[in-house]
Amino acid sequence: MTMNRNFFSILLFFVLAASWSCQSNDRKPGAASGTDTSALSGLEQLRAQAVDENDIYGRLRATVSILQDEFSRSEAAMPGLKKVSVEIDANCLLTISNKAFGDEMTRVNLQALDPNGFSLIPDLNEGDFPGLRVRTLGGKPAVELLKKGALVTTQSELVIYLADRPAIERITPYVLQALNICQGVQYPD
Numbered sequence: 001m002t003m004n005r006n007f008f009s010i011l012l013f014f015v016l017a018a019s020w021s022c023q024s025n026d027r028k029p030g031a032a033s034g035t036d037t038s039a040l041s042g043l044e045q046l047r048a049q050a051v052d053e054n055d056i057y058g059r060l061r062a063t064v065s066i067l068q069d070e071f072s073r074s075e076a077a078m079p080g081l082k083k084v085s086v087e088i089d090a091n092c093l094l095t096i097s098n099k100a101f102g103d104e105m106t107r108v109n110l111q112a113l114d115p116n117g118f119s120l121i122p123d124l125n126e127g128d129f130p131g132l133r134v135r136t137l138g139g140k141p142a143v144e145l146l147k148k149g150a151l152v153t154t155q156s157e158l159v160i161y162l163a164d165r166p167a168i169e170r171i172t173p174y175v176l177q178a179l180n181i182c183q184g185v186q187y188p189d
Helices: 002-026 037-049 056-074 165-182
Strands: 085-088 093-098 104-109 113-121 131-136 143-147 150-155 157-161
Touching: 056 085, 056 165, 113 157, 113 165, 131 165, 150 157, 157 165
Parallel strands: none
Antiparallel strands: 085 093, 093 104, 104 143, 113 131, 131 157, 143 150
């Protein structure tokens, strides 16, 4: 009999504890469902800010912004950069304009660049600046260099020099992301 009384006492304790726990959870918003409302509102905010998968231009804006920021920051340290302007249009045409030595422009369709063709250019000597090199697909001359609007030469690689390694480290994943967007790379869900 004592064993049954102890068993029922313990059972009663657990039932009351569970009941009390449920009541205290009902008082907290979002706690009854096991989700935090602040996390939900954050998720809703992300969804509202998300760019439509079919909006190529919208998805490329982050790359333009990062490239522009790093070129602007590098202008103070690099005499070869002045009033640099970066644009990528909805057809994936990257244009980098530089006014340091006149009206110069580098232009390439990002679909022509090789996502596996990235290499870093080290700044080994005094006065060197680090860079990023991206080969074209098949080594075809697809990177146009223009001066005052006239085509000067075409090359088989896009080369970008910036003031320091952190700048190159910052732009590299964005350039790769832009290539993947323009080339329609799909990631598994």
